[in-house]
Amino acid sequence: MNTNHGNEDAFDNGLLEEELRRAATVLDPVPAELRRIAVDAYALHDLDARIAELTFDSLVDGIPVRGVADPPRMLTFRAGDLTVDVEVTGDGLMGQVLPPQPAGIEVLGGPHPAVPTSLAADDMGRFTGDAPPSGPFALRLRTGGQVVVTEWLRA
Numbered sequence: 001m002n003t004n005h006g007n008e009d010a011f012d013n014g015l016l017e018e019e020l021r022r023a024a025t026v027l028d029p030v031p032a033e034l035r036r037i038a039v040d041a042y043a044l045h046d047l048d049a050r051i052a053e054l055t056f057d058s059l060v061d062g063i064p065v066r067g068v069a070d071p072p073r074m075l076t077f078r079a080g081d082l083t084v085d086v087e088v089t090g091d092g093l094m095g096q097v098l099p100p101q102p103a104g105i106e107v108l109g110g111p112h113p114a115v116p117t118s119l120a121a122d123d124m125g126r127f128t129g130d131a132p133p134s135g136p137f138a139l140r141l142r143t144g145g146q147v148v149v150t151e152w153l154r155a
Contacts, residue, residue, distance in 0.1 A: 049147040050149075057076075070089075075087075092131055093128070099125070101144070103142060105140070107129060107137060134155050136155075
């Protein structure tokens with residue numbers, strides 16, 4: 001039995017993988033915009049941030065209303081005892097942080113955002129933005145000493 005055969009295969013597989021990576025880089029490079037989105041997504045990685053899970057989406061969970069041509073999209077996110085209700089329309093978004101509290105909110109978007117849109121929730125937790133998100137978006141909230149990031153959704 002030749003025991004070196006397995007080692008040679010592992011070595012050859014490593015070389016083959018490296019050659020394939022080089023070929024893919026030349027023949028099918030990652031688009032610059034996709035690379036930027038990936039870097040931005042990694043930059044959002046915050047070990048202290050909690051993820052707010054989507055618990056309600058009117059596109060999935062809602063009941064259609066007859067006669068309403070373009071109903072707003074209603075979203076609810078939850079992270080522990082913090083809830084964020086958001087209404088997205090063609091005119092923008094509005095929402096409320098519960099329990100009511102002031103918060104800094106960034107609307108993170110892609111694939112062509114210049115700078116995240118910054119919003120502020122008042123003492124009642126209410127916030128509004130006059131630009132509807134386009135494409136994928138998420139919210140990053142800073143309330144007191146905590147950071148909460150919602151799941152990403154497509155507008």
